[in-house]
Amino acid sequence: MGEGIVPVVDISAWTGAWTGAWTGAGTDAGANAGDNGGADGGERAAERRAVARRLDEVCRTVGFAQIVGHGVPAGLIADTLAVTSEFFELPVEEKARLLPPGPEVNRGYAPFGSEALAYSLGAETALPDMFEAFNIGVDAWPAGDAYYEAEAHRMFAPNLWPARPERMRAVYVAYFDALARLAATLMSAFAQALDLPEDYFAGRTGRAPNVMRANRYLRQPGSPDAAPGQLRMGAHTDYGACTILLADDVPGLEILGPDGAWHGVRPEPGAFIVNIGDLLARWTNDRWRSTLHRVVPPPAAERGPALRRSIAFFHEGNHDAVVECLPTCVSADNPARYPAETVADHLMAKLLGPRTLTSSAATSTTTDRLST
Numbered sequence: 001m002g003e004g005i006v007p008v009v010d011i012s013a014w015t016g017a018w019t020g021a022w023t024g025a026g027t028d029a030g031a032n033a034g035d036n037g038g039a040d041g042g043e044r045a046a047e048r049r050a051v052a053r054r055l056d057e058v059c060r061t062v063g064f065a066q067i068v069g070h071g072v073p074a075g076l077i078a079d080t081l082a083v084t085s086e087f088f089e090l091p092v093e094e095k096a097r098l099l100p101p102g103p104e105v106n107r108g109y110a111p112f113g114s115e116a117l118a119y120s121l122g123a124e125t126a127l128p129d130m131f132e133a134f135n136i137g138v139d140a141w142p143a144g145d146a147y148y149e150a151e152a153h154r155m156f157a158p159n160l161w162p163a164r165p166e167r168m169r170a171v172y173v174a175y176f177d178a179l180a181r182l183a184a185t186l187m188s189a190f191a192q193a194l195d196l197p198e199d200y201f202a203g204r205t206g207r208a209p210n211v212m213r214a215n216r217y218l219r220q221p222g223s224p225d226a227a228p229g230q231l232r233m234g235a236h237t238d239y240g241a242c243t244i245l246l247a248d249d250v251p252g253l254e255i256l257g258p259d260g261a262w263h264g265v266r267p268e269p270g271a272f273i274v275n276i277g278d279l280l281a282r283w284t285n286d287r288w289r290s291t292l293h294r295v296v297p298p299p300a301a302e303r304g305p306a307l308r309r310s311i312a313f314f315h316e317g318n319h320d321a322v323v324e325c326l327p328t329c330v331s332a333d334n335p336a337r338y339p340a341e342t343v344a345d346h347l348m349a350k351l352l353g354p355r356t357l358t359s360s361a362a363t364s365t366t367t368d369r370l371s372t
């Protein structure tokens, strides 16, 4: 099939070789080998610099990469997809027991048609998106730690776990933790790509209120086809630092290319799709693109359920981090485009629009770009 518009980047120089095996939930597997240096230090350092340069190029142009050499075990990925399917196949009444206490709590079940992502870009009105979703956040954090306590009611709210599948919590937490480690590794590579110390983002994203969101798109039996203009997921940018997406190789995901046209994206086997979110666009003063993307419905002529699953891991920033232009991305000729803003203010303003079906108040990172 070829890589299409989204280049494949092998990041194994940053992840180290995966040495463990996924032997099922409840073991210590899923941990990244984490050995980023090693005896072959010089050669490895040169490889890592080459990967960082490649990431910079891809983030400046497309804003999306397909990551291989990520070190997340195939067995863990398969288990995660399997429990996701089992969950979504439960009766809707059972899933509806997991509704969150309010729209500001991004946890539990989001029923089919309950959200419209177009509102996150400031749309005044939009048709509902044709997906259902299940969200989790950090499952355990140190009690009494003021940083977490401050968001215990919102961004660190308890997860809402279903009674079945029974192993869902163990598998999801193992996957969440593996992806959090991968995200931290990516942030180190990103820091080097931006001529910053490798640990630059650790203090700004290391305790972030990350969110993992499973999406299911399915033509509902007996339900009408999409209305004109209605999407499986409306066009949006992701709100955080970066997103690591696992998606079925089924058509639907499209990204807005540098040429201004929509391009279909199909994942390579074993690859994660990684994209830059608004926080990194703001940090880099738009050197890196928080690329618009959407999920389009199958053609009306195509019969059947057109099942498509995706699992997004949204790597955010620490909720109290103030996001302002990086020192390496601002100059007299290239002044800061965005005002400083806390991560919490940005994320909450973005999140509430789609979940309350009203226009988001967030400063957009794309409106300017679309009009230039």
Ligand SMILES: O=C(O)CCC(=O)C(=O)O
Binding pocket: 213, 215, 233, 238, 245, 247, 253, 293, 295, 309, 310, 312
């Ligand atoms: O389903 C997909 O491929 C994309 C999902 C997505 O963009 C999101 O959840 O933010």
Ligand SMILES: [Fe+2]
Binding pocket: 236, 237, 238, 293
């Ligand atoms: Fe997205």
